[in-house]
Amino acid sequence: MKSEPLVLGIETSCDETGVGIVRGHTLLADAIASSVDEHARFGGVVPEVASRAHLEAMVPTMQRALDTAGVTLADVDAIAVTAGPGLAGALLVGVAAAKAYAVAADKPLYGVNHLAAHVAVDTLEHGPLPEPAVALLVSGGHSSLLLVDDLASGVTPLGNTIDDAAGEAFDKVARLLGLPFPGGPPIDRAAREGDPASISFPRGLTGPRDLERHRFDFSFSGLKTAVARWVEARQRAGEPVPVNDVAASFQEAVCDVLAAKAVDACRTSGVETLVIGGGVAANSRLRVVAEQRAAKYGITVRVPRPKLCTDNGAMVAALGSHLVAAGAQPSSLDLPADSAMPLTVVTG
Amino acid sequence: MLVVVLDSATPAVTAAVAAVRRDDVEILTLRVSVDARAHGELLAPAIQGVLADAGVKPGELAAVVAGLGPGPFTGLRVGLVTAAALGHSLGIPTYGVCSLDALGWGQPGTVLAATDARRKELYWAVYTDGERITGPAVDRPDEVAARAAAAGARRAVGEGAEKYELGLAADGPRYPVPEALAALAADRVRDRAPGEPLTPLYLRRPDATLPGQQRKSVLQ
Numbered sequence: 001m002k003s004e005p006l007v008l009g010i011e012t013s014c015d016e017t018g019v020g021i022v023r024g025h026t027l028l029a030d031a032i033a034s035s036v037d038e039h040a041r042f043g044g045v046v047p048e049v050a051s052r053a054h055l056e057a058m059v060p061t062m063q064r065a066l067d068t069a070g071v072t073l074a075d076v077d078a079i080a081v082t083a084g085p086g087l088a089g090a091l092l093v094g095v096a097a098a099k100a101y102a103v104a105a106d107k108p109l110y111g112v113n114h115l116a117a118h119v120a121v122d123t124l125e126h127g128p129l130p131e132p133a134v135a136l137l138v139s140g141g142h143s144s145l146l147l148v149d150d151l152a153s154g155v156t157p158l159g160n161t162i163d164d165a166a167g168e169a170f171d172k173v174a175r176l177l178g179l180p181f182p183g184g185p186p187i188d189r190a191a192r193e194g195d196p197a198s199i200s201f202p203r204g205l206t207g208p209r210d211l212e213r214h215r216f217d218f219s220f221s222g223l224k225t226a227v228a229r230w231v232e233a234r235q236r237a238g239e240p241v242p243v244n245d246v247a248a249s250f251q252e253a254v255c256d257v258l259a260a261k262a263v264d265a266c267r268t269s270g271v272e273t274l275v276i277g278g279g280v281a282a283n284s285r286l287r288v289v290a291e292q293r294a295a296k297y298g299i300t301v302r303v304p305r306p307k308l309c310t311d312n313g314a315m316v317a318a319l320g321s322h323l324v325a326a327g328a329q330p331s332s333l334d335l336p337a338d339s340a341m342p343l344t345v346v347t348g
Numbered sequence: 349m350l351v352v353v354l355d356s357a358t359p360a361v362t363a364a365v366a367a368v369r370r371d372d373v374e375i376l377t378l379r380v381s382v383d384a385r386a387h388g389e390l391l392a393p394a395i396q397g398v399l400a401d402a403g404v405k406p407g408e409l410a411a412v413v414a415g416l417g418p419g420p421f422t423g424l425r426v427g428l429v430t431a432a433a434l435g436h437s438l439g440i441p442t443y444g445v446c447s448l449d450a451l452g453w454g455q456p457g458t459v460l461a462a463t464d465a466r467r468k469e470l471y472w473a474v475y476t477d478g479e480r481i482t483g484p485a486v487d488r489p490d491e492v493a494a495r496a497a498a499a500g501a502r503r504a505v506g507e508g509a510e511k512y513e514l515g516l517a518a519d520g521p522r523y524p525v526p527e528a529l530a531a532l533a534a535d536r537v538r539d540r541a542p543g544e545p546l547t548p549l550y551l552r553r554p555d556a557t558l559p560g561q562q563r564k565s566v567l568q
């Protein structure tokens with residue numbers, strides 16, 4: 001009996017150097033080196049700092065993954081790598097490394113779409129994905145709704161943020177409230193002590209006219225500004241800022257819009273499975289709100305555990321494994337890193 | 349002993365297979381593509397190509413030799429992560445060579461080696477009979493010209509010396525010389541010296557600005 005393919009995945013699209021190894025849908029290793037601490041004082045990811053860190057971390061992270069999985073490069077059936085979208089200089093480090101490993105070990109190379117990989121990673125936790133499904137991808141760089149007909153051949157974008165990504169809004173509001181970067185975890189924690197109904201912040205692109213043109217699109221820039229104005233007004237009045245209540249009310253506004261539009265997308269597309277991925281999927285409130293809303297319509301919500309939601313190599317390996325199983329054509333060695341890789345492209 | 353040689357510190361994306369023998373170094377196969385914007389696309393096929401042309405399997409290689417720059421960061425990293433991953437997966441040592449040294453190598457007299465650092469600056473070093481006496485550094489062309497003159501340079505090599513008027517005749521190689529890269533690492537290859545981490549010669553700090561005062565937390 002032929003065993004399932006052993007696939008290695010490399011991820012360097014932002015500030016995490018990730019190497020994951022899977023066999024079929026089974027996760028064997030998920031090694032990560034993060035440069036997040038180096039970016040914290042800048043209040044956001046600095047591309048050149050991230051790229052330098054990827055170069056330093058690549059070989060040690062690869063070795064850790066191989067050790068954890070108890071395999072060698074010779075055992076691997078294919079090497080997958082994030083080809084885009086992401087930071088151009090950062091992507092290039094992973095793509096170049098993947099090619100070198102592929103040349104040295106004589107293995108097929110699969111350049112894959114980072115966003116599709118965020119969807120595919122759920123198969124490591126919950127098994128094969130029922131297709132079609134709707135995916136909500138929310139992170140510091142992306143906020144997208146996708147219709148997934150077939151992960152191996154392409155996904156259909158339904159909507160996108162028209163300004164800030166959801167994770168970006170968390171970072172900016174965290175800074176406003178004096179909370180550390182990245183802003184997702186501290187806001188999540190502060191919100192648990194606050195009242196989500198205490199302040200009514202705007203829900204972007206949910207008005208009747210917005211829904212005509214931007215039914216599945218998001219906007220978080222206005223929300224961020226509304227939080228800033230509210231906080232400033234408090235300060236001008238010489239009143240203390242209730243950080244927990246602001247965090248809870250802001251988080252509620254984000255989760256409310258994300259969940260409402262995701263469920264609407266499922267219902268419109270006649271889809272019964274909603275997958276949530278990306279760093280913001282690690283937010284505890286988003287999981288709860290999405291499940292509550294989806295349950296009313298018999299929609300199943302699948303969210304991988306938080307460590308698989310943020311950027312990692314396992315998600316790339318998961319998509320690579322899916323592509324190998326589907327008999328997809330490997331990428332050529334002149335595969336470019338594509339910082340603006342469209343969602344309709346799963347392999348480069 | 350067979351080694352793969354690569355350099356991506358300049359627009360010349362360079363890959364070669366070299367034989368390092370007891371008394372000499374010979375480039376067996378070579379691919380050079382000049383394109384400042386496609387290092388990531390060009391390098392891996394070039395490596396596969398020079399190996400195939402030489403009839404050499406990756407497993408037959410004894411070491412990887414790579415130019416450490418200085419050079420524009422993104423392209424430079426492509427070469428160094430490629431070299432590091434090749435060395436790692438083949439279990440062979442990696443050796444670094446300053447890419448400017450591979451321009452100054454073998455040049456008689458005192459010469460300036462200069463390559464384009466973009467932003468109207470040059471990466472440069474000065475060599476006397478192939479030995480580096482100043483640099484590597486990154487500076488504006490007028491400063492490079494003054495310091496090269498002070499060091500006694502009479503000629504210049506490297507594409508950077510052609511791009512800017514430095515008061516020196518530019519008559520040598522434009523890009524790091526593959527044979528020089530191999531020769532400069534040859535003793536380490538022959539001695540089976542321990543492999544080295546391939547740390548890029550960045551010479552510049554990352555562009556990054558701390559958040560401005562008005563963007564700081566309003567609660568402070």
